[in-house]
Amino acid sequence: MPRTQAKQASENDNRSAPALTLGQIIDKEFEKYHHLHSTITQFLIEKTLEKGTQEGIRKGEILGMRQILLESITCRFGPLPHRLRRQIDQISSQKELLRLARRVIKAKTLSGLRLRAPALRSLHASRQKGPGSSLHAT
Secondary structure, three states, X not given: OOHHHHHHHHHHHHHHOOOOOHHHXXXXXXXXXXXXXXXXXXXXXXXXXXXXXXXXXXXXXXXXXXXXXXXXXXXXXXXXXXXXXXXXXXXXXXXXXXXXXXHHHHOOOHHHHOOOOHHHHHHHHHHXXXXXXXXXXX
């Protein structure tokens, strides 16, 4: 079909289709917008959930590392001063927790962990004086 005939056929099709009212045009555009909005909203929700899940996993790993570390220190050196426990509870770096875990293995005394707690020196001194001190590695 030559170009002019195709154009004429297209115009005839448009004439035979009922004209849309302004309200119908607005409704169709709103449907497109609503679909696009829903798609974007769903995408943002999924990304937010994914990020929140990853953050929750990271926090859970750190919490677990802290618990194991505290248990290891307590088993090796006896009960910890509250200040020292709070200091460990504030560590939020997995690298730092791992470094401290390695020091627990190598340290011969609680002060060998090189944590900064004022009560640590006095606790260490009082334990060394008493018989059966658990400060020494077994």
